[in-house]
Amino acid sequence: MAWLEAQASFDPDVYPAEVIGIAACLGNHDSGLHEHERGQLLFTRQGCTRITLAGQLCLLPPSRAAWIPPRVSHRAVMQHSVDYRSVYLTAQLSASLPRKVCVIEVSPLLQAVLEPIAMAPFDTDWQQGKFMHLLQLCLGEIREASLQPMLLPLPWDHRLAPLLTTLEDLPPQLDVLATRVGASSKTIGRIFQRETGMGYQQWRQQWRLMRAIELLATGRNISYSAFELGFTSDSAFIAFFKAMTGTTPGVYFR
Structure with missing residues (x-):
């Protein structure tokens, strides 16, 4: 269901699940200025994404991920062909993660974990079984990831x-x-x-x-x-x- 991300009508906040994952490959794409009630982890596997924030410019190169806390206005511009994964977490789950936008290095473990999370159905139960373990691994890896100098204050x-x-x-x-x-x-x-x-x-x-x-x-x-x-x-x-x-x-x- 990754194609939904490319449509202006897609809104992760309308889904009840704790986690909503997206896997997509887009050409030149401009999301426009928007915000979510959820936190968002945006991982660029290939290509480059420029994220504009209030008073900051953020660059997301390959193999890095941007963490965008809930209710932060942002605009993502993807140049050429960008293969990415996007994971949206409820405000409750986001509370244990950084309070400010940051770019992190994606470890091999985090990259491996993001794939099944991004591919999971929108009605997945994240409170039990393998998905519960995947989510906990994901949160732990985000918290421990090295920060990258990809934010430029304006x-x-x-x-x-x-x-x-x-x-x-x-x-x-x-x-x-x-x-x-x-x-x-x-x-x-x-x-x-x-x-x-x-x-x-x-x-x-x-x-x-x-x-x-x-x-x-x-x-x-x-x-x-x-x-x-x-x-x-x-x-x-x-x-x-x-x-x-x-x-x-x-x-x-x-």
Whole structure:
């Protein structure tokens, strides 16, 4: 019944079961801004999903999952072909999980558990038998999963609106941005520190990392990605990626 997820009328909150699972493969898809009474674990097996939140941009690369607590407004945009699993948990089950949106690393065990949960009928009884054990394993793995740096806080100062309207373009150097928005470099630095908790250069580097992962996950090669992100060479791009993630692009996606 995974095809229901692609339809605007699908609403996991109308089902009484504690857990509602979805398995689907979609092309370019935009969910629009919405929220659920349930918490949602969204796992991207292949492709890349960009999730827009209030004041944050979240990127979901392959083999990672986003945890979205109940009643959090979000918009998911899937680029190219995305193979994903989505698990919706009641507010009661969600209470033991993180209170804020986060991106987690999906362990082999969690990935194995998500498959039968996503394929389970919507009227499954999660209080007994193998499904009870699968659910408990799933909750435990989510709680213990390593967090991934795939959230980018966004400033809300009106002077920076032009920067945020083109988030797919490389953010300019600080002095160039200052000229564009008519504010000093120091003022922009203070705005970013106050509203995002980062200096502008740190914010720009985090953007570059997320965009690099997005480009590579949607089929662009290293040379293309390095050029798009303003690196002088493939080796400079790989060095940046390794400094930010602790591993090379090839190992990261493997």
